[in-house]
Amino acid sequence: MANENILVIDDDPSILEVIQMRLRSFGYRITIAMNGNEAKRALSTISFNLAIVDLRLADENGIELMEEILSSYQKIPVIILTAHGSIETAVEAMRKGAYSYLTKPFNNEELSLHIKNALEKQKLTKEIEHLKSQLGDQQSFRHIIGNNKRMQEIFEQISKIAKTNCTVSIYGESGTGKELIAKAIHHNSNRSKNPFIATNCGAIPESLLENELFGHIRGAYTDAHESKEGLFTQADGGTIFLDEISTTSPALQVKLLRVLQEREIKPVGSTKSIKVNVRVIVASNIDLQKAVNNGTFREDLFYRIHVVPIYIPPLRERKDDIALLATYFMTGFCKILKKDIKGFTPAAIQRMLLYDWPGNIRELQNKVEHAVIMTNKTMITPEDLFTDVNLKNTFNSYKDAKERFEREYVESLLKISKGNVTSASKMAKRYRADIYKLIKKYNINTENYKNNLTTSLY
Incomplete structure (x- = not known):
């Protein structure tokens, strides 16, 4: 396990020199400290895999120092160094969380074995935690489903960019599934x-967001009694997802820009930077280019995060997916609630297709869940989905309904004719000029229909 970071704390320079020399010969990266203050400064700037602590320091209690370390950095195994006469105290240290103890003087084989075993235990613990988090993701993860052409294009984008490390910006209204795209x-x-670490920047007070993202060192402010890792450090080696990035303050935007440029963070109160290996995915429900033009978002940060943009259409623009999504949600809720519901009545599907879905997929999921809970029938009806309160929102004006029909009709023609306007006009029994007029009116790109894509379930 070469290149692991090990912190060695001992007030005897000769012991430090011997351990440092031996461990470096094993291939480890070593940081030394002669007291608790030096150790805490090192811990606040470097991510350690192991700490070796002398039980008897000149002005400090080694067990108390170990407890301080473990209270802030629970994942770091600690090996205690002790003399023959202090074995009982070393056993006490193990009861309080130490991984093992070594009795001075020790030989290279003993030192190497204890370190190797402690690092193996730490690695195994991390793998178990990761497997647990993966299991949780699988249980709560909603598959991204889509027949819609624009969703097909997004699936293709995901397959192309997933294996790269590029920064991704995801745009879409609230409830369209931006975090699901990031997880995919x-x-x-x-x-x-x-790790995949997600946070909503708009849900955290501005005064706390920097601390949440970058962490802090002990004493950084009045209540900072212990150091704390930030989300960027927790996501090291993985991905961090920053939702509602448009809500961040100008000062924090500068610091995010530095993370993307230098790949390092600086915890609150620290003078030292920490390198991080993190892929950044951001999301916004507003147009960041407009925010730049309005002066509310930094232009340099915009260009750093806008490497690969993904635009998720609202549910009202992917009506061909509504029945598919509703059935998917219904099946899942029926399993959880142990109910035997066969599907939706034609009237329920028609009502869902007429509704605008301002809350997008999240709203659809909530309505289907409500319907599954409340119905005693084998088929879900419109009344199960829509209460009297929102029935008034299920119908649009005649003008809106007519325009929606025109657009969807032309898109269907182009899908069937593979973008050939002449064939489309013949099927519709209209002049080509009429079809071209509608294509122009709704800003439809006929090139998108020349290669039909097959149905996909992601």
Whole structure:
């Protein structure tokens, strides 16, 4: 396990020199500290895999120092160094969380074996935690489903960019599934075995967001009694997803720009930077280019995050997916609630197709869940899905309904004719000029229909 970071704490320079020399010969990266303050400074700037602590320091209690370390960095195994006369105290240290103890003087084989076993245990613990988090993801993960052409294009984008490390910007209204797209990119990437950390920047007060993202060192502010890892450090080796990035302050945008440029962070209160290996995916429900033009978002940060943009259509623009999504959600909720529901009545499907879905897929999922819970029938009806309160929203004006029909009709013609306007006009029994007029009116690109894509379930 070469290149693991090990912290050695001992107030005897000769012991430090011997251990440092031996461990470096084993291929480890060593940081030394002669007291607790030096150790805490090192811990706040470097991610360690192991700590070796002398039980008897000149002005400090080694067990108390170990407890401080473990309270802030629970994942770091600690090996205690002790003399023959202090074995009982070393056993006490193990009861309080130490991995093992070594009695001075020790030989190279003993030292190497204890370190190797402690690092193996740490690696195994991390793998177990990762497997647990993966299992949780599988249980809660909603598959991204789509027949819609624009969703097909997004699936193709995901397959192309997942294996790269490029920064991705995901745009879409609230409830369209931006985090699911980010998870799909992560789980199909080379980083999939490492953490996926997500946070909503708009849900955290501005005064706390920097601390949440970058962490802090002990004493950084009044209540900072212990150091804390930030989300970027937790996501090291994996992916961090920053939703609602448009809500970040100008000062924080500068710091995010530095992370993307230098690939390093600086915890609050620290003077030292920490290198991080993190893929950044951001999301916004507003147009960031407009935010740049309005002066509310930094232009340099925009170009750093806008490497590969993905635009998720709202549900009202992918009506051909509504029945598919509704059935998927219904099946899942029926399994959880142990109910035997066969499907939706034609009237329920028609009502869903007429509704605008301002809350997008999240709203559809919630309505289907409500219907499954409340119905005693084998088929879900419109009344199960839509209460009297929102029935008034299920119908649009005549003008809106007519325009929607025209657009969907022309798109269907182009799908069948593979973008050939002449064939489309013959099927519709209209002049080509009429079809061209509608194509122009709704800004439809006929090139998109010249290669039909097959149905996909992601």
